[in-house]
Structure formats: C-alpha cells, structure tokens
Amino acid sequence: MRIGELSRRTGASRRSLRYYEEQGLLESTRSASGQRHYSEEHVERVGLIRAFLAAGVSSTAIADMIPCMKRPSVDEARRAARTMARERARLTSAVESLRVSMNSLEDLMETNRRYLAEHS
Template sequence: MRIGDLSARTGASRRSLRYYEEQGLLVSSRSPSGQRHYEDEHVQRVRLVQAFLAAGMSSGTIAEMTPCMAEPNEDRARQALEIMSRERARLSQAIDHLAAARNALDNLIEDNHAYLARSAQDGS
C-alpha cells in the first residue's frame, strides 16, 4: 500500500508517517520511482507508535522499543517493560512537579483574593 493508503487506514497524516520513518519507527520499501510502499503489518505498527505517543513517550524512546515491536520475544518484552516503567516514573515525576506548581499558584491566587478583600474593606 502507498503512504496515502496507510494514512487513511491509521488516521496518521502523511507528514507524521514520513516523520516516523525519519525517526526509525517505521520502515518502508521503495518503488523504482521512489514511492514508499507499506505492508499490512505497518498499520499495526503505526497504531502502536500512536499509542506510545499518546502515552507521553518521545519518538526517541519509542525508537528504543522498535526491536521489541519488530520481533517480539520474552527478552524484548522485558526490555519494553523496563522502558515503559522508566517512562511511567518520568511521567509520575512530571505530574508531581506540576501538582506542586499548581499548589504554589493556588497559594498565590488565595493571597491575591485576600489582598482584594482587604482592599475592598479599606476602601469602604
């Protein structure tokens, strides 16, 4: 199938598919005229890449997992689990930092409300 067909079947834009190839996440064969050609199994690969991206993984991290996706076996499944666990820890840390930032902002908002309430009392 050509890139437009893969795009239609996966919902990924042609630009995204070319990007996936540049990053080593997807490999196509080329026709003599240079057109990309994909196999049916590429549909599942693109969907998997999209799932990893939606889960917050970078293309570089997903590239670490391409051997696990290409030829799955028990060792590669363990490797993928380690990578995904590492990414989960990274996301958890980012969430903790965001929650702390939100709490700090909440405190500033409360201080501002208190200031406005004092100003309103002083002005009446």
C-alpha cells in the same frame, strides 16, 4: 494507503511520518516506484508514537518500546519492559512536580482573591 492518507488520518505531517521511519518507529513497504505504503495498523501506531512524544518520551525510548507493539522476542520484551518502567518513573516524577506547582499556583490565586476582596 499512501503517506498523504496516513497523514490526514493521524494528523501527523508527512515530514513527521518520514522522521518516524528514520528513527525506526514506523516501517512502510515501498511500491516499485518507491512510494511508501502503510496499513491500517500504522494509524494506531502513529497515534501511540504521537502520544508518547507529547508526553515527553524520546524517540529513542519509543524505539525501545516498539517491539511491544508487535510480536517481540523475549529479549526485546525485556528491554521494552525496562524502558517502560524507566519512562513511567520519569512521568510519575513529572506529574508530582506539576502537582506541587499547581498547589503553589492555587495558593497564590487564593492570596490574590483575598487581597482583591479586601481592597475592592
């Protein structure tokens, strides 16, 4: 499939897809005229890339994990495992921070509800 179809199927803009290639996150084959061509596996790959980016994972970290999306060498798999462990720890910390913020917000909301009930 060409870049337009991959864009439609994944929701990623053509510009984003080209950026993913520049960052080493995605590889395409080229036709004789230079057009990019992608396979079905690229649809899933783009979905994973977008999910990681939405979670705040950097393109550099994603590039380190890419070998685990194909057949990695042992060294690539080890590097990917270290990156994934580091990203998991970072996300776990972020989730905990959000939980604390959510609890604080809920406390403020309850205080506000009580105030409104007393003054209505």
